[in-house]
Amino acid sequence: MADRDGRRDRLTRATHLPRRLIRWARVARAVLVFEAVWPVIWPPLGLWAVYLCVALLGLPQRLGIAVNSILVFVDVLAGLVALGIGIARIRWPDERDAQARLTRASGLKHDPIAALLDSPAQTDADSDLLWRAHRARVLASTRRLRVGMPWPWRTTPGRFAFRGGILAALILCLWLAGPMAQPRLTNAFTFNPLLLLGPPAPPPGITAWVTPPPYTGRPPVLLPAHADSVTLPKGSRLTVTVSGVTRAPQLDGLAARFHALDADSFQMESTLDQSGLFVLRGRGESLARWQIIIQPDVPPIIGFAGLPGPDSDGYSLRLPWHAVDDYAVVSAHMTAHLIGHLTAPGLSLTLAMPDGPAPKVDGVQVTDLSANPWAGLPVSMQLDAEDAAGQTGRSTAETVVLPERRFIDPYARRVIAIRKGLVQMTGLRDRDQRVAVVRSILDTAATASLAGKKASATLPLFGAGWQLLRDRQAQVPADIIDTLWQVALHFEQGDAADTAQSLNQAEKALQNALQGNGASAAELTKLMQQMQSAILQHLSTLMQMAQHQGGQIQVGSAGKPFDLGQLAQQLQAMQAAAKAGDINAMRQAMAQLQQSLAQLAQARIAQPDPKQMAARAQAEKDLGSLQQMMKTQAQLLDRSTSRAESGSPDPAGQQKDAAAQAALQRAAKAMAGRVGPGMTAAGQSMGQAAQQLGQGQDAPAGQAQSQALQALQQAANALGRQLSSQPGQGGGFEIGAGNGQGQGGEMPLDGFSSGNGLTDPLGRPLANGQGVSYGADIRLPDGLQQARLRAILQELRSKAGDLSLSPGELDYIERLLQPF
Incomplete structure (x- = not known):
């Protein structure tokens, strides 16, 4: 009771103290409390700091979530127990301890607050006056009161070294962890109390995949639960499905949230635009982590694979180019501007993709630009390529002189x-x-x-x-x-310029239809027939001009003949592809056909070499003389055979035939130097026959005459082959030459009907009022047919000398041979 009354009395007197002194006393007591608690909290802080260092090094995470949870629980509990024991042992400061703290910190010898709380022993006027002076002096001394800074590190050297070592180790571990400090601490301090109360729950099911953007053309990629580095194109879509959890998980690094699929399944979708570490968390633990690197799509790179220039034909532009892209080049173009007129509209050309869109494209574009107004002039040429994402790459500009037609x-x-x-x-x-x-x-x-x-x-x-x-x-x-x-x-x-233009238009119409994908098989067949008709009409016009002008059909400045056999093979290949409905094969055949059509469209009529024409005229004259000699020799053979069979000699007739045979021998000798060795053999047989006729021997003379007739036939055949191989045959065309290896082709004859009875040089009907029929009832034969015709002609000539045939049969054979 006395202590309680004394405390109440002190509190009552304390209310008479200045508020400044009351605040100083409270601050001093708080400092004393801090100095008392500080040594107590160091043991649990040390325990927790040690676990923090181990966690920064990543050691507890390797023991699994169960052991990790136990370690976290034990460490926290041990620290709390140490903290509780230390707090229980603290002696908490009171008012006297606070007053003593103020006195010591202020350097005073006496406690001013205690002096102010005292009361005078006497209550007379003099004592009261003295007491008031004493309080005033004490209050003046309280202006020097100081609390002083707390001094928590005032401890033993061993404890100070321990505390310093803990701080140094913590700083070192933070430095070693680096950017992984936060995820390591998060995983190390994950606590699942269910693991301490019962068997571990089954792990959640995680399915994560990435769908690359459409422009890459790549399939979806399945992500493993933990991936150190995954490179993905920008714009990829991440999809994560988690099952076996009751609450929606979280994915650090993305703002997207999971939505529920059912009671224990959740899914999230988000577009990946930035690189980063993505950690999937759920049920208080880290379920998966992915280090994803986003690779932005770069524009394609395109350039010239060589300097553009004339193609082998001399007038087409040959443009080699190459392009690369990280995913696929979908289109490429060439743009040209006339030097000195760079502001004028440019020339644009779409480059053909050899194998369609691809990451790497190597192509050679051959285009006939001879009709362009810029042909033969220098242009600034540039290439550009586009990828599936719509990005464009451009090459450096090259100065090129466009090829021109000569x-x-x-x-x-x-x-x-x-x-x-x-x-x-x-x-x-x-x-x-x-x-x-x-x-x-x-x-x-x-x-x-x-x-x-x-x-x-x-x-x-x-x-x-x-x-x-x-x-x-x-x-x-x-x-x-x-x-x-x-x-x-x-x-x-x-006149062939008009038909050449029609041919070009028909060719472009078919080419445009083949490049698109909307043309039906019937439309393609119709366009192909129109192109064939244009080809044949142009051929007919060229032959008509060659006939009227007496010139030759030439292709190019070198005057080479056009290969009709090769053109026939190419048309046959396109017809076969059209019948099979194979559009790709038609495109390939069209690509091979374009060069032949370009050469045919530029064909012209040139006057032949006078020497060649004179030699050809002489050869044709010799062939006519041979045909007349064969006819005369056949008549002499008939008379000799007739006399030998009748057995009645006719000396006058024999002498007359001997003179005619001798004249025929002299003509053969005169032609032997021009025609060849066949005429020499024929002349020898004729001389033998003339000698035997002069001696009245008809039977031996008939055998010699038959040999002479066969020799004349061989000479005529050789001269005919020589004429067919000379320039000017077929108007300057190579008929049936094909690919130059003797394999000719026939012009396709399907799908055409004649309405006016006129045909072209290949037996095709002409449109009404167009062209002429150059040999309207004759089809030009190919190589095989020519050989068969020569064999038939030779057989007829051999039969013409067969005396076993009747006069009617011989007369019929003679009429067949009359045109030859």
Whole structure:
């Protein structure tokens, strides 16, 4: 009771203290409490710091979630027990301890608060006055009161070294863990109390896969539960399905959330745009982790595989190129701009993909640009490629001179030179320049007209000149450029220019249909028949021109004959592919056919070499003489055989036939040097027959005459083969040559009907009013058919000398041989 009353009395008196002193006393007591608690919390902090260091090194995580949970539980419990024991042993400070702390920290000899709490022993006036002076002096001394800083590290050297070592070890482990510090600590301090109360629950089922974006063309990729490094294209879609959990899991690194599939299954989908570490957490533990590296899609790379230039034909552009992409190149284009006119619209060309979209493409584009106004002029050429993601890559620019068609006709060359000059002009604002161009056009038209060029070609040239003079446009009209090209073609090819243009249009129509995917088999067959009709019409026109002009059909500046057999084989291959419905085979056949069609479209009529024509005329004359000699020799043989069979000699007739046989021998000797050794053998047999006839021996003379007739047949056959191999046969075409190895092809004869009875050189009907029939009832044979015809002709000639046949049969055979 006394202590309680004394404490209450102190509290009552304390209320008379200044508030400043009351606050100082409370702060001093709090500092004393901190200094008392600080040594107590170090043991549990040390236990927890040791486990923290071990966790930063990743050791508890390797023991499994069960052992890890036990270690976390034991460590936390041991620290709490040590903390409880230490707190229980603390002697908590009171008011006197706080007052003593203030006195010591302030450097005072007496406790000012205790002096202020005292009361005077006497209560008279003098004592009260003295007491008040004493309180005033004590209050003045309280202005020097200080609490002082807490001094928790005031301990023994061993404990100080232990605490310093714990801090140093913790810092070292943090440095060793680096960026893995946070995930290691999170996994190490995962606690599952269910593992301490019963058997472990079955692990959740995790299925994770990544679907690459469509532009990659790659299949979905299944992810393992733990992947150190997975490289995926940007825009891939991650799908994670977790089963066997009651709450929705979380995926660190993505903002997407899981949605419930059923009571214990959840799924999440999200697009991956950034790299990172993705950790799947559920049931208080780490279920899976993926280190994903996002690889952005880079634009394709395209370039020239060689300098573009003329192809083997001399006028087509050969453009080698290559392109690569991380996934697939889907399209490529060539763009060209005329040097000096870079602001003008460019020339664009789609490059063919040899095997379709692919990560690596190597192609060679061969395109006929000879009709383009820029042919023969330098252009700035650039390539660009596009991938499936829509990104575009572009090559460096190359300066290339576009190949041009070489014209043989001098007036065609003049027109093309004028056309190239107009294309290169930036404008026709200068009147003198315009007049000079018009004068050049009109002069060319006038001289071409005087040289015999058709009005269908010269009149458009006159019109172009007057139009250019009349128009005041600054730019050259495009129709004038096109007119000059058409005039040059007519000067070069004559009437075949129109059929060549029709052939080009039919070819492009079929090619466009084959490049697309919407044409039916019936449409492709119709377009192919139209192209074949255009081919045959062009051939007929060329042969007509060759017949009327007495010239030869030539292809290219070298004047090489066109291979009809190769064209026939290519058309047969396309027909077979069309019947089978194989579009890819038709495309391949069309690619092989294009070069032949381009050569045929540029065929022209050239005057032959006079020496060759003279030699051919002599050979044809010799062949006619041989046919007449064969007829005369057959008549002499008939008379000798008739006299020998009748047994009645006719000396006058024998002498007459001997003179005729001798004249025939002299003609054979005269031709022997030109025709060949066959005529020498025929002359020897004729001389023997003439001698025997002069001696009246008809039977031996008949045998010699038969040998002479066979020798004449062999000489005629050899001369015929020589004529068929000379230039000019078939109008400059190689008939049945095929691929140059003697394997010819027949022009396809299916699907055509004749309505007007006119046929082309290959026996095909012509459209009404188009072309002429050059040998309307004759089909040009191929190599095999020619051999068979020669064999039949030789058989007929041998039968003509067979005396066992009746006169009617011999007369029939003679009529068959009459044209030959």
